[in-house]
Amino acid sequence: MKRIALEGKVLGENDRIAAELRQAFLEHGILCLNFISSPGSGKTSLLERTLEGFAAGARVALLTGDIQTDNDARRLARFGFPVRQITTAGACHLDARMVERHLREWDLAKLDLLLIENVGNLVCPTSYDLGEAAKIVVLSVTEGEDKPLKYPGIFRKAELMILNKTDLLPYVPFDVQTARENARGINPRIEILELSCQTGAGLDGWRRWLQGRMETARQRVPA
Amino acid sequence: MKRIALEGKVLGENDRIAAELRQAFLEHGILCLNFISSPGSGKTSLLERTLEGFAAGARVALLTGDIQTDNDARRLARFGFPVRQITTAGACHLDARMVERHLREWDLAKLDLLLIENVGNLVCPTSYDLGEAAKIVVLSVTEGEDKPLKYPGIFRKAELMILNKTDLLPYVPFDVQTARENARGINPRIEILELSCQTGAGLDGWRRWLQGRMETARQRVPA
Numbered sequence: 001m002k003r004i005a006l007e008g009k010v011l012g013e014n015d016r017i018a019a020e021l022r023q024a025f026l027e028h029g030i031l032c033l034n035f036i037s038s039p040g041s042g043k044t045s046l047l048e049r050t051l052e053g054f055a056a057g058a059r060v061a062l063l064t065g066d067i068q069t070d071n072d073a074r075r076l077a078r079f080g081f082p083v084r085q086i087t088t089a090g091a092c093h094l095d096a097r098m099v100e101r102h103l104r105e106w107d108l109a110k111l112d113l114l115l116i117e118n119v120g121n122l123v124c125p126t127s128y129d130l131g132e133a134a135k136i137v138v139l140s141v142t143e144g145e146d147k148p149l150k151y152p153g154i155f156r157k158a159e160l161m162i163l164n165k166t167d168l169l170p171y172v173p174f175d176v177q178t179a180r181e182n183a184r185g186i187n188p189r190i191e192i193l194e195l196s197c198q199t200g201a202g203l204d205g206w207r208r209w210l211q212g213r214m215e216t217a218r219q220r221v222p223a
Numbered sequence: 224m225k226r227i228a229l230e231g232k233v234l235g236e237n238d239r240i241a242a243e244l245r246q247a248f249l250e251h252g253i254l255c256l257n258f259i260s261s262p263g264s265g266k267t268s269l270l271e272r273t274l275e276g277f278a279a280g281a282r283v284a285l286l287t288g289d290i291q292t293d294n295d296a297r298r299l300a301r302f303g304f305p306v307r308q309i310t311t312a313g314a315c316h317l318d319a320r321m322v323e324r325h326l327r328e329w330d331l332a333k334l335d336l337l338l339i340e341n342v343g344n345l346v347c348p349t350s351y352d353l354g355e356a357a358k359i360v361v362l363s364v365t366e367g368e369d370k371p372l373k374y375p376g377i378f379r380k381a382e383l384m385i386l387n388k389t390d391l392l393p394y395v396p397f398d399v400q401t402a403r404e405n406a407r408g409i410n411p412r413i414e415i416l417e418l419s420c421q422t423g424a425g426l427d428g429w430r431r432w433l434q435g436r437m438e439t440a441r442q443r444v445p446a
Contacts, residue, residue, distance in 0.1 A: 038261045038262045038263060038343070038366075039261045039345050039366055039367075039370055039373070039374060040261060040363070040365060040366025040367045040370060066373050067346065067373060067374060067375075067376070068372060068373055068374075068375050069369070069372050069373050071369055071372065071373065090376070092315070092344075092346035092347050119346070120261070120345065120373070120374070121315075121344060121345070121346055121347075122261075122262050122343065122344070123290065123315035123342070123344055123347070124315050124344075124346070124347065140263070140365065142263060142363065142365040142388065142391070143261075143262055143263025144262075144263045146292070146294055147262055147263060149291060149292045149294065150262070150289050150290060150291055150292050150294065150343070151262060151290060151291070151343070152290075152291050153290070153313070165365065167394070168365070168391065168394055168395070171390070171391055171394055172391070173421075198396075
């Protein structure tokens with residue numbers, strides 16, 4: 001019981017900071033997205049392909065979380081946009097405090113899009129609001145179509161499921177239709193995009209989704 | 224600080240129960256293995272192929288952990304060996320108390336091998352001793368060869384890394400040698416087996432490893 005009360009307190013404090021972050025993003029017209037997936041589902045590859053689609057000078061920045069190593073930050077920095085690594089030193093998720101601390105040195109007035117790559121974990125990051133406009137769950141077709149049923153929390157909270165690695169469909173036992181039905185069974189409103197970061201198939205649809213959401217964020221800035 | 228102290232207390236209690244379980248397994252000559260991996264790395268498929276290799280009447284049992292659903296238990300029950308599902312209802316890992324509770328109805332004197340499939344999560348299950356003789360980490364080749372560096376905890380604690388889904392090697396950017404070096408860099412003593420549950424390649428080596436460890440467990444029973 002004590003543990004649950006304490007967990008509640010930790011989450012309450014997290015929600016307070018996340019609400020402040022969300023307000024700051026709103027005021028600056030920044031679209032903030034929180035990418036959550038299993039390790040190895042292709043979050044970093046998706047972000048690489050996403051950055052490729054922006055012209056130099058686009059007002060995009062990234063925070064990338066990992067327990068150890070700054071591999072992802074180095075991969076992502078090649079594209080010339082601001083990137084900061086959040087090394088959690090053991091923690092299995094990002095929290096709002098970590099995001100707030102790593103944003104301090106950046107001028108939010110210079111950003112339109114903030115992409116946050118969470119720690120590879122389909123469970124724990126789900127509970128921690130980072131002030132994002134939307135959570136995006138990335139599922140790769142190698143993981144099995146039952147994952148929405150087995151890890152319902154993130155599929156319930158995500159606005160978008162990206163079904164990644166569709167180039168491997170010929171080689172793995174994965175039924176796309178069943179995966180879609182499983183996700184929609186958990187969250188009838190979830191949007192679903194299929195793509196392959198290896199071949200580039202489906203990336204256009206993803207970029208359109210992103211541009212649409214960025215436009216919405218711009219329009220919502222208080223006068 | 225309070226949170227860390229409480230976490231320490233929870234882990235202390237877990238370790239106490241795990242030690243009791245380990246002692247019970249030792250006295251009965253039971254080999255207990257704790258399988259840990261990302262969601263979708265193929266733990267359940269590996270267990271299916273493992274059970275196929277045992278004759279009817281072999282003294283094998285399974286516990287399988289999931290946040291939701293008893294899909295895995297149903298998949299595994301087809302082989303005729305005792306299986307119990309542990310549904311964690313949100314928790315991101317199994318703990319020793321859950322194992323202890325689910326073992327109560329079984330007569331340990333009738334078992335030689337207990338396979339425990341943990342919740343799909345490369346982080347949190349690492350911290351919870353279940354009384355097992357060894358942790359086994361399953362990594363699929365679709366996840367990237369950097370995973371031992373990014374999730375060092377489990378690679379440090381595991382005695383064996385099973386590199387699964389080797390049938391997909393022609394289709395994914397994965398360098399086996401680098402993955403091996405990364406794992407050995409974290410844990411120089413880790414054993415490594417490569418296999419494919421789809422094609423069956425490498426399963427013989429895995430069965431030999433298992434038989435060797437079962438033999439050791441039998442020999443260590445106190446007189």
